[in-house]
Amino acid sequence: MAINKWLVYLLICMSCFCNGQNTTKKTPLSEVIITIEKQFNVKFSYAVEDVAGITIDKPSNSLNLQEAIDYLNSKTLLNFKALNDRYVTVSILNKTISVCGIVLSSENKSRLIGASIVVNNIQKSTITNENGTFSLQNIPINATVNISYLGFESKSFSANELFSTQNNCKEIVLSTKNEELNQVLVPVYLTTGLQKYLDGSTVLNTKKFGILPGLIAPDILQSVQALPGVESTNESIANINVRGGTNDQNLVLWDNIKMYHSGHFFGLISAYNPNLTNKVIVSKNGTSAAYSDGVSSTINMYTKDVVTNTFSGGAGINSISSDVFLEIPITNKLELHVSGRRSITDLFTTPTYTKYFDRSFQDTEINTDNDQRDTSSDFYFYDYTAKILFDLNEKHQFRANIIGINNALDYSERVTANTNETQSKSSTLSQKNSGYGGNWKAQWNPKLSSNFITYFSKYNIDAVDYRVETDQRLTEANEVLETGVKLNVNYKTSDHLNFLFGYQFNETGMLNQTTVSAPLYSSTKKEVLLNHALFTELEYNKHNTYLRVGIRANYFQKFEKLLLEPRINIRQQVSDQFALKLEGEFKNQSTTQIVDFEDDFLGVEKRRWVLVNNQDIPIATSKQGSFGLEFNKNKLNIEATGFYKIVDGITAYNQGFYNNFQYKNAHGSYTAKGIEFLANKTASQYSVWLSYTFSKNNYKFDTFTPTTFPNNADIRHSTSIGFQYNVLKNLKIAIGGTWRNGVPYTRPLAGQETVRSGNNTMVNYGLPNSENLDDFMRLDASLNYNFNLSESIKASFAAGVINVTNQDNVINRYYKVNPNDQNDAIQVDNKALGLTPNVSFRVSF
Incomplete structure (x- = not known):
């Protein structure tokens, strides 16, 4: 005492x-x-x-x-x-006091919105409001208060240092991190929790996330679709198209672990639980030389990385799933973070689940009505994460991570034959992606630091499809095993100049296996690829100039092939309001997904990962440049960016053609060029934005006729508008709409809709992608209400509606031969989600 x-x-x-x-x-x-x-x-x-x-x-x-x-x-x-x-x-005085503060940036003394305030050893925390201020009551006089903000050095104070009477709050100035020259440019980008960095990348801070139309949670992959140039042609949350690219052309990293699977419910829900995700960085161009293997974009997710010595957590439930997460301090230097989420759809049916089920399984055997068949299906998903944080001392930090993602579908059918015999058979589909990683951060001296990273990623699809009519069992497996090692060394010569040197090694192995019982057939393909890379980069930030230039050398051991990839990222402030932006990059990709229409599983899953072989599946390469103008004044942010991108080495197999090229193999390229525009006005009570993208995207396959035609993801015009308003201190609403051109499709030749090929009858398609679907239009809305259940337990209720007006949107169209008339082709339309409500309730402590 x-x-x-x-x-x-x-x-x-x-x-x-x-x-x-x-x-x-x-x-x-x-x-x-x-x-x-x-x-x-x-x-x-x-x-x-x-x-x-x-x-x-x-x-x-x-x-x-x-x-x-x-x-x-x-x-x-x-x-x-x-x-x-x-x-x-x-x-x-009493041993508990009230504390308050105003959190400012050291650069221009601007107020930082959404900074985290955590009181050690007690269950109390908050964030700064729209004025950058915070206050807490009943804080022990000897408690330690930690103040942190993304991209800035954290600070700690004793509670009595922040004690003040008559609202005379202490000003707390946070400095940008020594190792991070890439500073926050726009602290509130569309909504709180979305920020823009000097290098043009967009950062999603899930803990500070406000609200976006249609969302009931900071769904990581759906949130990035609010950015211009990011689309989803099939309305899938997990399958996104960045500047005309396919989904497999996005490099997705979770705590430096490369992920090969992104979605639950066949892409309608992000597979990454946001509760322990601290930030998500999205780069469309001008990527750091430290990254490659994603010719369209890089989506880099980081979980919380600070030992807070505070026990906290939360749980929630919505119409699709429930989840829980915990941050557990073990010692002053050791902490454990865990999270888990599981669907509730196999326990009871909700209107949201029904909408998602119909959307996912339309035009599949699972949703096919047949009087002679009695079918049932059972679908569920889950994911989990765990992270161990150990701070040896102020200079050495060790982290270990694990992530698991699983989707499972069981489908059974009973068929009654003419003899009144009933046969019952079952089919199963399992999709899994697990990852293990670790890193060691070391600050050797004030100028020299390093980060050693290692990871292992495993992806599996295992499917057993029993077809009762033909008494045929089809077994399929697709496996990816990847091991990676990476070393980043940073040398900071001054507050304005930083050098990065690094080495990366990857070993990627893939297996594709197909077995058919009748007639007996078996095929197994295994491929392994080793890749070495050296990279270096210079980053400079002083006064009105930001510059990052680098080069990456990739060596593919199997092919004895060397690829050099220069990168450049320049931002020049020309006045207080205007800035110019120039970005450019060369990138490559050695893994891709093919679309297999013949060996699909019940019409649900058609995609398989394969490795390049430098022959019929070449290494994909991209060259991209962009130039933009930025205006920023009084929280009004206006951006206009023109871009030009060429991606070479794509194959017909991985584009999912519904035309005469559907079963042909060839490699070609696509060229995407266009303009992105965004205007965003933020204030203490609201945020309003308008984005527009014009893009022209064409394929070129020299062996096809015609050689040039529109890309499957060619969306010429796309516009979105949104409005977020704080009705009360704890009540927020958001309304937004999207309009875009329909995607291209191919129509059969009029009067000659089918053609015979040997013993098979096929659809006789006309000019590829010469028609467009009707325009896509959707209005979404959401609200979020926060309240306190007690001093230490916070709660929130959220509700969202996708497609408020129940617009009938067609997102894909193709044709198949009419089984009753071989000379006729039937039109098949895949529809987007109709009016889909969702609600959630969360508690945190």
């Missing part, structure tokens, strides 16, 4: 010293007391240690005794009380 008492005394002394004014000379409190005693002929009763070390400004000599006592009470954490005209007692 004595030790704690002395600690309290010491903290009080420090507080009074820190809270004093720096512009005038302070006087020891003991001297002030002696002066007042002489002035008013009174006696102060106090313990010497209570006032030792405390300094304040001298009170005015014009004050009377009571006014002098009131002044002392306002300037210290002590309680001065006059017993009578002769004696004044001095005692320590």
Whole structure:
């Protein structure tokens, strides 16, 4: 007890010293007391240690005794009380106090919105509001308060340092991280939690995420679709098209682990639980030389990486799934973060599940009506993550991660034959992606730091499709095994200049296996590819200039092939409001997905991962350049960017053609060029935005006729508008709409819709992608209400509606031979989600 008492005394002394004014000379409190005693002929009763070390400004000599006592009470954490005209007692205040602060950036003293405020060892935390301020009540006087913000150095204060009366909150200035020259450019981008960096990348901070139309949670992959140039042609959340690319051309990293699967419910739900995800960085161009293997974009997800010594967590449930996450301190240097999520769709059916099920399984055997068959299906998914954080000391940090994603579908059917015999057979589909990783961060001296990364990723599709009519069992397997090692070394010569040097090694193995029971057939293909890379980069940021230039050398051991990839990223501020942006990059990709229409599983899953072989499946390469103009004033952000991208080495197999090229193999290229525009106005109560993208995207296959035709993802015009408003302090609403051109499709030749090929009859398609579907239009809305169940337990209720007007949108169209008339082709339309509501309830502590 004595030790704690002395600690309290010491903290009080420090507080009074820190809270004093720096512009005038302070006087020891003991001297002030002696002066007042002489002035008013009174006696102060106090313990010497209570006032030792405390300094304040001298009170005015014009004050009377009571006014002098009131002044002392306002300037210290002590309680001065006059017993009578002769004696004044001095005692320590209660051990809990109220604290507040204003968090500012060191660059321009701008207020930081959404900074995290965490009180160690007690269940109390908050974030700064739209004015950059925060306040907390009933905080122990000896508690430590941690203040952090993405891209800035964290700071810790004792609670009494932040104690203030009459709302005179302490200004807290955070400096940008020494190792990070790439600073926050736009702190609120569309909504709180979305930010833009100087290098043009977009950062999603899920903990500080506000609200976007249609969302009930900060779904990572759906949130990035709010950005111009990012689309999903088939309305899938997980399958996104960045500047005309296919989904497999996006490099997806989770804590530096390469992921090969992104979605639940066949792409309608992101597979990454956002609760422990701290930030997501999306780069469309000008990527750092430290990354490759994604010719369209890089989506880099990071989980929380700070040992807070605070036990916290939360749980939630919505119409599709439930989840829980925990942050568990083990020692002062060791912490465990875990999360888990599982669907509830196999337990009971909700309207949301029904909409998702119909959308996912339309035009498949699972949704086919047949009087002779009795079918049933059982679908569920789950994911989990775990992370161990160990800080050996201030200079060495160790992290270990694990992630697991699983989707499972069981389908059974009973067929009654003419003999009244009933056969019952089952089919199963399992999709899994697990990852294991670790890294060691070291700060060797103020200038030199390193990060050693290693990971292992495993992806599996295992399917058993039993076809009752033909008594045929089809077994399929697709497996990816990848091991990676990476070393980044940073050398910072000054506050403005940083050099990056690095090496990366990857070993990727893939297996594709197909077995048919009748007639007996078996095929197994295994491929392994080793890739070495050296990269270096210079990053400079001073005054109005940001520059990042680098080069990456990739060596493919199997092919004895070397690819050099230069990168450039320049931003020049030409005035207080205007800036110019130039980006460029060369990239490559050695893995791709093919679309197999013949060996698909019940019409549900058609895609398989394969490795390049430098022959019929070449290494895909991209060259991209973009130039933009930015305007930023009074929280009005306007951007216009023109881009030009060429991707070479794509194959017909991985484009999913529904035309005469459907079963042909060839490799070619596509060229995407266009303009992206975004206008975003933010204020303390609202955010409104308008985005528009014009893009022209064409294929070129030299062996096809015609050689050039529109890309499957060719969306010429795309517009979105959104509005987010804080109705009350804890109530937010968001409304937004999307309009875009329909994607291209191919129509059969009129009057000659089918053609015979040997014993088979096929659709006789006309010019490829010469027609377009009707325009896609959708209006979404959502609301979020936060409230407190107790002092330490916070709760939130969210509701969202996708496609409020129940618009009938066709997202894909193809044709198949009419089984009743071999000369006729039937049109098949895949529809987007209709009106789809969803609600969620969450608690956190």
